[in-house]
Amino acid sequence: MNAIILAGGKSSRFGRDKALHKVGPKTMLETIVETLTPAVDKIYIIAGSRENYQFVEGAEVREDIISGMGPLAGLYTG
Secondary structure: OEEEEEOOOOOOOOOOOHHHOEEOOEEHHHHHHHHHHHHOOEEEEEEOOOOOOOOOOOOEEEEOOOOOOOHHHHHHHO
């Protein structure tokens, strides 16, 4: 089983990229990947741009096939 993490949102209510927000020593995204790792075979991070998330170990980053179309397009990419 694989996991898909949608990280391509605009974060308009949060004010900045939620996935990169640090909670303690790690970003929220790193914590999610770490939590999912024992339960799945592969983790994909779906985002508008790869460059912001390349630092995350244990996941493959893929860019949205259809950009700017919201979470449904992210699921399609996944």
